Amino acid sequence: DTGVSQDPRHKITKRGQNVTFRCDPISEHNRLYWYRQTLGQGPEFLTYFQNEAQLEKSRLLSDRFSAERPKGSFSTLEIQRTEQGDSAMYLCASSFPTGVTTGELFFGEGSRLTVL
């Protein structure tokens, strides 16, 4: 399967713990995106990378959140000192260099985080 893969698919953690999610995009895609979906809402943009450069971050991404894409391939999203409000589905997507103004996003299946 050569689609976008995310790991882990599910994570249950206690409040205050750190968690890290990994995303492996489609290999020929240079753009990578993170979105978050909470209950009853549509996915909300968090951040995006072009190759290894993080070019945009949402105000939703507090200081406890950090994302990296060190070699322009896979990406990690880390949440430090998790809070119950961080419980959500974290979606990764990738796209061709044309981006979303003309092209589609290819999504992974998401990483569901539950903070107890």
Added chain:
Amino acid sequence: ILNVEQSPQSLHVQEGDSTNFTCSFPSSNFYALHWYRWETAKSPEALFVMTLNGDEKKKGRISATLNTKEGYSYLYIKGSQPEDSATYLCAFNFGNEKLTFGTGTRLTIIP
């Protein structure tokens, strides 16, 4: 603040019937309108990316229209099948790399 609104929030349709739902978005600074289908436990899958006013796109039994002047798009499903059960998301783009999603229309097909 950009608002993308979808209606209805949910609907149940008898197998074989046709259905449609709406996505409303800001009509200014329009670049693209995306439609995605998200089945439970799977990844969201792109249906259409529409960029031109008056665009009509079709994929099998599913089609979509776009009116950028008035800020709406319709998604149509003809002859609904059980595999059409999913949440249908639309998303608006105004020229940067963000998509602003609606909350989705949850479609259930009744066999």
